Amino acid sequence: xxxxxxxxxxxxxxxxxxxxxxxxxxxxxxxxxxxxxxxxxxxxxxxxxxxxxxxxxxxxxxxxxxxxxxxxxxxxxxxxxxxxxxxxxxxxxxxxxxxxxxxxxxxxxxxxxxxxxxxxxxxxx
Numbered sequence: 001x002x003x004x005x006x007x008x009x010x011x012x013x014x015x016x017x018x019x020x021x022x023x024x025x026x027x028x029x030x031x032x033x034x035x036x037x038x039x040x041x042x043x044x045x046x047x048x049x050x051x052x053x054x055x056x057x058x059x060x061x062x063x064x065x066x067x068x069x070x071x072x073x074x075x076x077x078x079x080x081x082x083x084x085x086x087x088x089x090x091x092x093x094x095x096x097x098x099x100x101x102x103x104x105x106x107x108x109x110x111x112x113x114x115x116x117x118x119x120x121x122x123x124x125x
Contacts, residue, residue, distance in 0.1 A: 001025045005049065005079035011057035022050055048086035055085075061104065063111035074116030084119045085111065 001017050003009060003025035014022065026046040055064040064085055071081035088110050092102055 003029045003049075005029060005082055006077055008056065008078070009053060014053055014057045019050065022053070023047065026050060026053075045086075048089055049082060051089045052082050052085045061108055061111065063108045067111040067114045071114065071116055071119070076116050076119070080119075084114055088114065 001013070001021050001024075003022070005026075023043075023046055026049045027042060030042060030046060052064070055061065056068060059065060067085055068078075068081050071084055072078060076084065088107065091110075092107055096102055
């Protein structure tokens with residue numbers, strides 16, 4: 001399986017592929033990117049891509065697809081838009097590690113509030 005974060009994978013193929021295969025493909029993609037060369041936790045980064053791509057491929061939650069489309073219309077490259085959504089996934093995972101329950105409504109609202117301007121203002125680009 002090949003992966004390029006700047007191009008949406010085929011949803012059916014993505015969801016049908018083994019998780020390890022998807023993880024290897026994302027890691028291989030990132031290993032060739034100078035911007036990701038010194039990433040402190042490359043496997044965690046790749047895992048966040050897996051979660052975001054699974055949400056986009058499955059259409060669940062629908063707010064993820066809407067956020068991606070809004071970020072793309074606003075001028076972000078697809079890879080950067082995946083990172084913006086991935087930050088929200090990471091925040092939810094961090095909260096879970098602290099013992100807080102996942103709140104789907106909060107996550108949906110955060111996705112709906114995600115903008116290019118907010119992403120750029122946070123200095124995440």
